[in-house]
Amino acid sequence: MQRQTTNAIHLSIPDHGFDIARDTGVWVSATLLDAAIPYTPYPSSLSFASSTYMGLTQARTGDTSLSASPSYDSSVSTDNLQQTITTPVWSGISPHDDGITLPLRSLQLSSGASHGWQFAPRLGQSVLLNHWYGDIDSPVISRALFDGIGMGDVDDKDITTRDSGLSNKHNLQGGSSPRWHGGGLGHSQINDDDGHSGWLSGIAQYGLSSDSEVSLSFDDTPGKVGLQWTMNSGTRANAETPTITDKATFAPGEHVLELGILRHRYSNHQSSTSGQGINLASDHGLQITGESGVLLSTFGLRHTQGEHESAWVNDAGQRQLKLGTELSETLLDAKQAHLQSTAALSNANQTIEAFKTSAQIIDETLNTEVLGAADVMLVSKDSILASANNTLWTAKTIVRQSGSTQSDVVAGNYMLTANTIDTLSGVGGQADQSGLHISANTKPVAIQAQGGELQLHSQQGMTIGSESGQLNISSPRRIKLQTSAGASLTIDDSGIKMVCPGTIKVKAVKKSLVSGARANYSLPMMPKTIPLFSNKLDVYDLFYQHNFEDIEFQILRPDGQLIEGVLDEHGRTAPVISDKEEDIEAYVSFKDTNWGVSYISEEEDVNDLALEQTDELDLNKVFEAIVKEEGFYNHMYLDSAEPKSLVTVGYGKMLSSVDEATKYPFYIGNVSATDAQIKQSWRTVYNSVQGRNNNRASYFESLTTIRMTEEDAKAITLAHIQGNLDSARQAFPEFDDYPITAQEAILDMAYNLGISSAGVSKFPSFNRCIKNKDFASAAAESNRPQLRNSRNMHVRELLLLADQQQKSRQ
Known part of the structure; x- marks a missing residue:
């Protein structure tokens, strides 16, 4: 073994030394690691390794020179063939070695031509390399490896968990393990019942772009066993604080199927339990189809040693039919007790019995379940709740039965029709055999119109009667019975008035007139009366x-x-x-107004009246005077002023255009109406031909569904009055010096007519009198023909009182 040491900083060996190391795998040089650095399974880049690996080799995917910071957000391959470059642990020894392998394919497990498991590592991920026949030059990616080294993500949306080990030398996350690492489960800090990481197991698969995840998890927590199958389409947008496990918001696009204990789980997070059963939920569409039928039932299934029901058995449907039969019999007895026709209920009962019999026969003959064949059935022993914008029920025969209480609650319009006809040619035939029947067995029947008028109309005759009790017709103001010919009977606070265009005939076996304490009378003037x-x-x-x-x-x-x-x-x-x-x-x-008498004693003079007036203008008082005559309507309508083309709402607030209408709040139920809905309602009211010929604001209520609250209407009206007050001060410089009653009268006039810097619109004489403080003449010029006389009289009285107060100041 040869070795050449140049200095403490640079270490080199001859070129042939690298060849020997590559061919024989013999350690030819080594650099000792600092003992103070914790042990790491990832070798130093300065260490030599044998080239004759016979087993698995650890590597990291990707080219470190191009991808210095590996991340879960990296792509899964470097080309469309799902090949990736790897950097083995023994690379980088020789200057001739560029430190990377050629593009490698991942090993795919296969059990047939169309079955298998596809694995594609991400760039920067730790993997294990295998070698064909032990050839180091023929590596293939075998599987992924978690070596305790974090991926180095800096994504603030990424959720990680803290493991219990020390920080690894090469751990880029400083001890944070990936969120899919089972050893990092620990405590969720939501419920302190998941202290064992092995209680939760399963499979999680991230999408190719790391923006989606499919997971199948099994929870073996004692007493809280459950299964969850989820697909998340936005897994990275799931946390506000990425490194704290008790703070997480679940994915915005999620589809979940939960069985057993219902506890929502996401990665290393879980919520509190919400009972047990089956939960099927989706943030988007949910479709359930069944070619042979769909059955949803809350009737329990019988499971005993001697009997076991299938989940698809139609005993639930049979029981529901039995309940319907029993209810029909109860209603039949009630009809008979009240001497009413029972034909309809008898037919319904026969239909139910025939249906039950036919179903049972086919069940026994074909060994099938008829009630579930190509039908959708919802049966419940307690309640069924359905909610939607629109619900349509269509059938030749629909039977709705309730053994206790049945409620129909409608926020908008409610229409109940029987044998509906579209043209007058349909009148007759079978139409007289249909109708609407409302009856109650023991309790009263109440029909109420809480906020509007109750109308009962009949094209032909109408009968109101009582079989055995008393008939009461009452009204706090007036009761009037009238025919089209002009005859009428009026009962009000003043007494009873009978009007007859012809002859009054009174037929009775016995007649008697009971005298009163006093009766006012009217006598005609005799022709020869000489008055004194x-x-x-x-x-x-x-x-x-x-x-x-x-x-x-x-x-x-x-x-x-x-x-x-x-x-x-x-x-x-x-x-x-x-x-x-x-x-x-x-x-x-x-005529046709409520009269009032105001008595002023001789001792009370004009000065006393002036003292009674407040020293400050109260806009609420002006508001009360206006709304007393205008009335409140929560829907749009056409104002009564000719040519009756002003769309109005609330307390007579004019909506001159569709754009102006969208400036104010309207609602459909509790939901704010959109600008498009407001504009459509405005056009519907404005273009109503029949509405222009109808003098009732209530006529327009059924034309639209948007509504304005009374609170909003009051705020809008007060703001309108305040705006008129500002304009009045510009039009009349001495406005604040006028008597308060004169100020109230001007604002009342301005509310309907409008006001500008020139004064009240279209009333120049009135404006001239106001500026001259001639309030008596202004009273004579204040009449508004399009309004009720009572409203004009109110303004006139205010101005006459202001005239008296003005004279008392002089």
Whole structure:
């Protein structure tokens, strides 16, 4: 053996020494390692090794000169033939040796032409090399090897676990083992019941690009045995803190099948248990198909020493049919007790019995299960819950039965039809044999419209009656029965009013009139009556801008005589005639409005009224006055103003365009409506031809499904009023000095008409009077024909009171 030492730093041997070492495998030179460095199974690059390996050789895949930092994210091969270059542990000895092998193929296990196991190492991964016939020049990659050396990943999304050994000299991760290394399981720190790493075993296969994983794991934890088969399509995006095992978010695209104890597992992480059974879940689509049928049942299977049921046995379906038969018999008895027709229930019962009999006969003859043949069956002894945007049930006959409670809860519109027809030509024939029947055995039946109007219509006759009890029709305001000819019966707080365009006929075996304590009466004026005292009430100045025929009056004399009618062409009431001087009570207002009387004592003057007014403007008070007349509607509708083309919502908020509508919040149930849904609803309401001919806002409720909450509507209305307040201060420089009632009146006008720097839109005379502080004249110019008279009267009264307050200041 020859050796040449040049200095402490550089060590060299003759060239032929390398040839001898390569051919004989004899150690010709060695460098001792520092004893302070922990032992490592990975030899030093300065060590010589024999060239006559007869067994397995350790190597690392990839060209270290090109891939200095091996990673799990590296590709699986260097070419399309799945060949990879390896660096054996004995390479790099000679200057003639470039330190790498030629591209090698991986050894594939095979059990036939189409069966086997394919293995493709990643660049930088530790592998074992085998040699054909012991020839060191004929290496082949045999399998992967975990040698305690980390891959050197720096990916912040990578999950690793800490093993219990010391840090290896060449371990690039500083003691972190790969997440697939079973010895690194340890404690999950979620549940302290997985202290033995051997309790969890299985197979995990990462995708070629390391972005997916398929794993089959078996959990032998005592008392919590389970199996999990998962496929993750985004395994690397799974952690916020990559080196802490109790912090992990599972893959976003996951498909899982769990059996036994249901505990979600991912790599070295696991969740708490959620019972036991079978869990089949997917972050994407789930498809279950069966050519001969699909059966989902919650009926338990019988497993005893003498009896064992198959999981596909249709006893569950037979039991469900038995329950249906028993329920039909119960309802049949109830129908008979109430003297109702039982034909429909009898037919349903016969259908069920025939179905059971046919199924049993075919089962015995063909040795099969009829109920499961090409059907999808869901049977449950307790409950079945189904949820979707749309659910469609189609069949020639659908029977829905419930032994206890049956509830239909609908967030939108609910339509229940029987024998639906599309044209009038379908009326007749078999149509009169169908209908909708709602009945209850012992409990009351309640039909309620919580937020709107309840309408019952019939094309022909309608009968409301009680077989043995009392019939009650009640209303807190008014009950009115009316025919198309004009006859009506009205019951309200004022009494009972009967209107008859023809003759009133009263037929009874016995008649009696019960007198009351007092009844107001109206007597006609006799032609030759000579009045000693007479007078008329002149209200021309109050109503000269209106049609006097729309103004009605009532005059009550002390003796109970009631004089009523409408104003004449001069704005005066009918004459009150008496043979003595007396005081009377007169009431004048618009037709079809709620009247009110305001009494001011002689001692109370204008100054007292002015003191009652607040010193600050309250926008909530303006809001309450507006919404009292506008009303709240949570759906879009067309405003009543001509030409009735203004889409409105909430408390009369105008939506001038589809783009403006998308600025406000709408919901479908509890989910925010999209801009596309809001625009579609706006166009549906705007283009409704029948809606333009209908004066009810409630008509539009069924046209759309989006809704606005009352809380949002109030916020929008207050913001609108606040915006009008800012504009009013620009239009009227002395706005803040006006009486509060005048400010309230201006904001009320601006809410419907709009306001700019010039004042209230389209009301120049009103604006001129306001600027001159002539509030009495402004009251006369404040009428808005498109609004209700009560709303106009409210603004008029505010301005007249402001005029009195303004005069009291002077």
